[in-house]
Amino acid sequence: MTTAGVGRRARQMSSAPTRGAGRFLAGLRLVRLYAASRRVATCLIVLIACAIALRTALHWLPRTGVYARQIPLTIEAGAAAVIGVTADSPFGEPERVAGRWLPYLRLAAAVALTSAALGLLAAGSASQHLAGGTVGLLRDLAGFTGLAFVTGPVAGGALAWIGPLGYLGITLPALTGHWTMPWLWPARPPQDRGAAICAGLVFAAGLAVVTVRGARAWFR
Amino acid sequence: MTATTAPAAPAARARPPRVTLPGPARLLRLELRRSIMPWLLPLFAVLFWFATYRPAMDNPPFWNVRSGIVQSHTMLAFAPLLAGAAAWTGSRERRRGVADLVGVSALPRWAAQLAAWLATTCWAEAVYLAGVAVLYGVTAHQVAWGGPLLWPVAVGAAFVAASCALGFAAGTLLPSRFTAPLAAFVMFLALAGGAFALQANITYAEIWPLNVQGAFPADAYGIFYPYLPDLPIAQLMFLGGLAVAALGGLGLPTAAGGRSLRIAAAAVTATGLAAAGTAVALAGTARLEPHGIVIPALHDAASDRPTPYTPVCAHTAIPICLHPAHRLLLPDVTAAFGPVLSQIAGLPGAPVRVTEVAVTSVHAEPSNGIALGGPALGGHPPVLYLPLAGMTLPGQGTAFSITENLRQQDGPWILSLLVGLPGQLGAVTGVNVIPDVAPGHSAQLAVLDGLVRALGLAGPGPQGAGIPGSGTPRGTSTGSPRELAAAQRFAALPAAARHAWLMTHLAALRAGQISVSEIP
Numbered sequence: 001m002t003t004a005g006v007g008r009r010a011r012q013m014s015s016a017p018t019r020g021a022g023r024f025l026a027g028l029r030l031v032r033l034y035a036a037s038r039r040v041a042t043c044l045i046v047l048i049a050c051a052i053a054l055r056t057a058l059h060w061l062p063r064t065g066v067y068a069r070q071i072p073l074t075i076e077a078g079a080a081a082v083i084g085v086t087a088d089s090p091f092g093e094p095e096r097v098a099g100r101w102l103p104y105l106r107l108a109a110a111v112a113l114t115s116a117a118l119g120l121l122a123a124g125s126a127s128q129h130l131a132g133g134t135v136g137l138l139r140d141l142a143g144f145t146g147l148a149f150v151t152g153p154v155a156g157g158a159l160a161w162i163g164p165l166g167y168l169g170i171t172l173p174a175l176t177g178h179w180t181m182p183w184l185w186p187a188r189p190p191q192d193r194g195a196a197i198c199a200g201l202v203f204a205a206g207l208a209v210v211t212v213r214g215a216r217a218w219f220r
Numbered sequence: 221m222t223a224t225t226a227p228a229a230p231a232a233r234a235r236p237p238r239v240t241l242p243g244p245a246r247l248l249r250l251e252l253r254r255s256i257m258p259w260l261l262p263l264f265a266v267l268f269w270f271a272t273y274r275p276a277m278d279n280p281p282f283w284n285v286r287s288g289i290v291q292s293h294t295m296l297a298f299a300p301l302l303a304g305a306a307a308w309t310g311s312r313e314r315r316r317g318v319a320d321l322v323g324v325s326a327l328p329r330w331a332a333q334l335a336a337w338l339a340t341t342c343w344a345e346a347v348y349l350a351g352v353a354v355l356y357g358v359t360a361h362q363v364a365w366g367g368p369l370l371w372p373v374a375v376g377a378a379f380v381a382a383s384c385a386l387g388f389a390a391g392t393l394l395p396s397r398f399t400a401p402l403a404a405f406v407m408f409l410a411l412a413g414g415a416f417a418l419q420a421n422i423t424y425a426e427i428w429p430l431n432v433q434g435a436f437p438a439d440a441y442g443i444f445y446p447y448l449p450d451l452p453i454a455q456l457m458f459l460g461g462l463a464v465a466a467l468g469g470l471g472l473p474t475a476a477g478g479r480s481l482r483i484a485a486a487a488v489t490a491t492g493l494a495a496a497g498t499a500v501a502l503a504g505t506a507r508l509e510p511h512g513i514v515i516p517a518l519h520d521a522a523s524d525r526p527t528p529y530t531p532v533c534a535h536t537a538i539p540i541c542l543h544p545a546h547r548l549l550l551p552d553v554t555a556a557f558g559p560v561l562s563q564i565a566g567l568p569g570a571p572v573r574v575t576e577v578a579v580t581s582v583h584a585e586p587s588n589g590i591a592l593g594g595p596a597l598g599g600h601p602p603v604l605y606l607p608l609a610g611m612t613l614p615g616q617g618t619a620f621s622i623t624e625n626l627r628q629q630d631g632p633w634i635l636s637l638l639v640g641l642p643g644q645l646g647a648v649t650g651v652n653v654i655p656d657v658a659p660g661h662s663a664q665l666a667v668l669d670g671l672v673r674a675l676g677l678a679g680p681g682p683q684g685a686g687i688p689g690s691g692t693p694r695g696t697s698t699g700s701p702r703e704l705a706a707a708q709r710f711a712a713l714p715a716a717a718r719h720a721w722l723m724t725h726l727a728a729l730r731a732g733q734i735s736v737s738e739i740p
Contacts, residue, residue: 039397060416071412074412077405078409081405082401085401158315162260162301165304169270169296169298172297173293177274
């Protein structure tokens with residue numbers, strides 16, 4: 001075979017249908033590699049563990065009182081913290097320079113993991129009494145996850161957990177002290193509009209920041 | 221100008237010789253500079269403000285109240301984050317991919333790891349103690365009596381070290397990007413689990429590091445008697461043991477050092493576990509006493525001696541004397557009990573003085589509850605012992621609400637004791653309900669209810685509510701119409717007539733020799 005033959009074969013292979021399938025396969029591979037580099041599978045395992053922990057806790061928890069709110073909130077914050085650290089990139093600058101699809105991958109991973117956490121935790125609380133209900137779960141989880149996404153670009157992806165877990169440390173006294181600021185959304189009832197707006201804004205801001213900038217490794 | 225005439229260049233100023241620190245100190249200094257903790261200090265400052273300072277300032281300026289907050293609130297916010305930060309530090313070598321590189325250095329890995337843990341702990345202790353210093357400094361300017369309680373601070377400091385040690389061990393032994401958040405998360409859950417165990421009345425759970433004197437209200441200990449150190453000592457032993465065991469565990473892997481070093485690490489780990497286990501076993505013997513949690517093996521009899529003080533007194537019909545720490549309460553207590561004491565002053569068996577005490581009786585209740593007794597009459601001449609623990613205190617409500625709480629809670633109780641009934645009945649009668657008790661006490665109950673109505677101790681609502689045909693009913697009347705009518709009749713008497721009748725008939729009433737029909 002001559003070099004001309006090689007060229008002809010290459011042209012035949014890059015015909016339109018084959019090129020489309022190849023792109024699709026390359027896209028899938030890119031998603032798989034991105035997920036592997038961010039330890040998405042481990043994150044999902046931890047989220048499943050969180051759902052089991054929530055179910056176990058709800059079985060024993062009283063239906064009212066501070067503990068009925070504190071324990072589910074802690075589990076939601078833990079799930080959000082784990083989602084936050086998946087944004088950390090092990091490749092750093094080279095990936096940011098060469099990764100054309102990186103913002104889309106970040107957005108897709110963030111939305112997919114948050115949805116998975118919501119679904120798993122909602123499944124974990126199904127047929128049990130969750131103080132605040134699924135609406136409260138959605139609001140609190142979105143807020144906590146948004147904080148993790150905001151913290152990633154600021155402090156570094158590996159430290160993204162500080163946002164939700166630090167906020168949880170403020171929230172717990174707010175539950176017992178009956179503080180009513182809307183930015184302390186877990187202390188407000190699930191139907192509270194101000195709290196929902198705050199949590200939603202934090203989630204939107206976090207999603208935007210993590211999509212555009214990604215989590216930077218400021219501290220190693 | 222030739223070279224020979226040129227002025228000589230000033231000699232370079234000799235630099236002072238740098239102090240050469242010994243090896244471990246240099247390593248610690250290096251770790252202190254490299255630690256993540258300085259970057260987290262603003263977060264911890266914010267957490268301290270929200271979790272400790274603000275709730276403390278929402279409470280009245282009493283050392284016992286604010287010291288309890290230091291131990292419970294601060295550690296709930298700090299410990300999980302410290303565990304996470306320490307785990308992040310512990311997993312540093314694997315994260316940076318230098319584990320093999322530093323593994324072949326001359327310094328044993330265990331020593332290097334201990335230096336990294338110590339640096340993290342130093343920063344954490346610094347921020348914790350700085351926060352406590354600010355809070356105690358502000359409190360010192362506000363309190364009327366006493367000094368800061370240091371046992372809760374010591375338990376908090378030990379918990380800081382233990383959190384860092386546990387997190388650091390997790391980060392070193394299981395390095396992963398998920399280790400730090402999971403360490404913090406698990407610490408939150410462990411603290412929640414301890415609270416549950418305590419609520420389930422598991423005695424061993426008294427060791428829970430956020431537990432400050434069990435179910436006692438924060439204002440019930442450390443004033444009349446010294447703060448009992450039994451439980452804090454056990455907690456210190458538990459937390460110290462955990463920290464030592466976790467740090468010893470770092471020296472167990474082969475890479476940590478030589479054989480002798482690993483044997484030493486194993487011994488340290490075993491010692492730590494033994495200390496923690498012993499502390500848990502000691503906590504299992506804890507029991508509730510009137511002045512706090514007592515662990516017999518750790519109890520010092522000197523702690524049972526009352527703290528001397530000079531009471532502050534109000535000159536009412538019957539003098540009211542309070543502990544100087546509660547000086548702020550005196551106007552509210554006087555306003556609350558003044559009318560009651562004026563009514564009963566001079567009656568046979570009435571108290572000649574009201575003296576504040578820590579508690580009159582105490583016993584444990586389910587779900588980590590506690591039942592504190594109300595006022596009690598005793599001694600010759602009679603003295604009314606008045607406990608104020610668990611009351612709404614100045615700073616927790618308006619002066620009016622404090623006075624009303626005292627009036628409605630303790631006023632009927634005092635009257636009940638006066639007519640010879642158990643104090644608890646007064647509290648029931650205080651809501652306009654005559655309880656169904658033995659017929660021999662009907663007259664006492666009717667007089668008690670009449671006094672409660674006359675003095676307006678029954679809370680808001682129409683007087684006479686609950687009496688059939690008297691208007692809007694409130695509560696469930698279980699008394700007979702005769703008793704209720706007698707109570708209403710007695711309440712309608714002028715104060716002087718009521719007092720005169722009581723002066724003559726109180727002894728007979730107490731003895732059960734007065735019938736309902738004899739009540740004017």
